[in-house]
Amino acid sequence: MKKTLRKLKVKKAVLVSLGTGFAFFVTVFFIGYMVIRNYIRKMNVIDRSQEDDYVYAEDYNDNIDIDENVHMIENQVSEAFQDELSIDDINVDNVSDSTDEDLNFLSEYEKIADIPVMKDKNVFNVLLIGSDSRDPDDRGRSDAMMVLSVSKKNKEIVLTSLLRDIYLNIPGKKSNRLNAAYALGGAKLLTETIENNFKIKLDGYVAVDFIAFLEIIDILGGVTVEVTEEELPFLNSNIRNINMFLNEDTDKDLIPAAGKYLLNGKQTLGYSRIRYAGTDFARTARQRKVLEQIFEKMKNIGLLDILNILNKVLPKVTTNLSEKEIISHIINLPDYFRYEFKQWRIPVDGSYKYAKIKGKDVLIIDIEKNINEILKKIYTIKRQN
Template sequence: MSQYDKNNFQTDNLLKEINDNLGRQIANELDKENQSEETTMEVLDSKKKKWSKKKIAGTVAGVFVAMILCVALAGNYFMNRINYESDSDVKAKVDKDGVAIDWDASNANDVVPCNDKVVNILLIGEEKIHDTTRGRSDSIMVATINQETKKLILTSFMRDCYVMIPGYKEGKLNTSYNVGGGPLLLNTIEQNFQIHIDGYVRVDFEAFETIVDKLGGVEIELTDNEARYLNRTNYISDPNNRNVVAGVQTLNGNQALGYTRVRKVAGINGEHDDFARTNRQRIVLNAIFEKYKSKGLVELVGIANDLLPYITTNISKTDLLSYLATVVSLGTTKLDTFRVPMNNCYHGEKNSAGDVLIVDYPTVNQALQEELYGTVSASTTTDSNSTADTATGNSGVQNGSN
């Protein structure tokens, strides 16, 4: 029995227990009512009382079943608002674009096998400005739900990592998305970084802005250089929003998006270039996570109803609901962050693909698997060459290319 079958089994048992408890409560209340009636209305027929008791109990049980059905239908309604796509849909688009990819050549290396207690979901932030068919994967992350360690982990993958793209050729990591969409990007990460990924979720720039605005903005701390840079460039696309200041403030969707795209100014942790940019992305996603935690259930339902149409995924409705239930069951209020490649595990190089990062895959993949599937050893988190970095930017990661 898989973990998700176990979750469903536990849910069924919980509903049965609730139903049994409700039945006992109804019976007790009815017994009390009947005892009172017997003292004041001794002329009532006992059979009539028994029939009335069964009728009331049956009515309440029917209402209870109806409530369960309403919850199930509501969940189904929400899931139907998400955009679903299959691998065959994406492959058809690739064939139409005339890109030659051997989709069967996808198992060149072994990957970590599927683990019922660990779920890895690829998060794709798509930059779709000049290309109306498929844009670039501006943000590449993996969200991990680990039921054994009770952790939620967000891992950034540097888009300039030089990788073997299955069935295609060597190139930058984000090239795999441009030529083969979510399925090929997922497969490329699996093959090069040796982790199993259960599916992907994709949002574009418009969706990102909407998500932040629906939450009422996010709290972000800007340096003086970041604020001045954002106010004088078009990273914040709406000129009316180019009024950010140094320090902690609430950024709206347009401002937060601009912040996550900045590369030419040092980040709050001193990093530069794409390293600073990916750290900003993790900072914003962590701020979104914090904002969600502050919302009430009713408000979250309304927000979810508005946001789901902006999401595209290849994960089934059943699996999505299972993953959400698992996240809730963890009870964690913290989001851990990680970055690939880590400090001192790459070097910069220029080749036919442009400026790339040549990754020390044996070292990186071992640390990545320890982080996602287990516990990172003390030696990888306490020295000056720390593999992990936090959403607040306190890391040992070097900037630029070594």
């Protein structure tokens, strides 16, 4: 009888212990879920089902140069470098003055009309947009456009830069540079443009202004880069403009000479926005280099730093990802940090040439060749031309 009572007590104690443990787990999970939801609600989340077909700047002329719409924080350089700004001054042999017809531009796109938009449940593609706007009522320009692809199948994260001067078809508009799509119709039109032209399904977008970028770098303790003699004057010019916007001393945080530096947020922002040292190809390479360092640093920061980043940055982020999607990817971050990080850009080597169309310096690309490279690098699919 005593043994039976003892067994019942032990059984009861085990059940109470399991029940308490389960209750504790549920409580911690619920608290964590509520904390994450609280941070997510700081973001400007756009409901896809209610996402408007935006009509921006109704008097906008599709033929104008987007770069004429200058913002205060735009990459400015001193008068001493003004004659270096045109792509025509670059010493290349493949620059031409052409029209759409001369380049057989439209016929190139006929080749890809029957290629389906690629979608894979094991690959998550999100469009990252860096905007130069400081005005909440003005989206500014898409100064940086990258596709971040998370492949659960290959355990890879692939960062693809899209050069903004690529000349392509914009749905419902005239052909123009890629970054014109954002000015003409916001993130939605930019997403449609990328999907239609490069045949890659985008699961959503995340748009962030550059002040948020600056704050992330400062919290992470800066990034290390080698500043060249060619980059130095443009970097310092950018830093001066950022100082002006932040109402700080114009010459604060300038880089004294070429060399290797641990850059703070302001300096890193200036470095990432260098446009006229090595063309836009070098510029996007600098941006990817910085983002790769951010990814590596994020692996080792503590919870308080993560919460600090979320608190400062999320209010400056706009996305059309759902709350459920965001929470899912936050939970999977520890796994993502173990993935291999790769980076590249579109257009690939040997697939483009410089041209001037309607007075604008643009890149004419072999669209089919670049689609094939996207399929190979992101989806590991080899497609024959």
